[in-house]
Amino acid sequence: MQGKKICFVIMGFGKKTDYETGNVFDLDKTYKNIISPAVTAAGFECIRADEIQDSGIIDKSMYALLIHADLVIADISTYNPNAIYELGIRHAVKPHTTIIMKEEGGKIPFDLDHSRIFKYKHLGVDIGADESTRCITKLTILIKSTTSNSNIDSPLYEYIKDVIPQKLSDDEYHL
Secondary structure (H helix, E strand, O other), X not given: OOOOOEEEEEOOOOEEEOOOOOOEEEHHXXXXXXXXXXXXXXXXXXXXXXXXXXXXXXXXXXXXXXXXXXXXXXEOHHHOHHHHHHHHHHHHHOOOOEEEEEEOXXXXXXXXXXXXXXXXXXXXXXOOHHHHHHHHHHHHHHHHHHHHOOOOOOHHHHHOOOOOOOOOOOOOOOO
């Protein structure tokens, strides 16, 4: 994967219930109909944890991608604990190039309510064609903007100025 820009996507898989609203969302549809097309249109290779082609322990690849990826998109819809945890790790290791997104219903967790969040709308379990088209366009623009500047989007690096970002050796990163 040398030379390719990588976007690692953090999110739940399949149909999940948002326990705050009671709505069921097919997060695979969000990935397939919004995230992946927008990431590809912005010139990145899109990788989600279930697509990692590694014969070793998936956790090692996931942690390496959280540090190494040029961009991380975290869909926190339904407040999947793994997605929230992985977003926290990304915020701890990278000061910028992280996009948070969420289905528009429900509240934002307190620790993230100061962050910019890209919102989209499910129409029941699925996402409509008009909403997919709207989101692909807007998310592609956001990806290009986010990756073309070095604006801090991690609360840790925003508030604690002396934190030093983590580096990952080539030996540790091998997808």
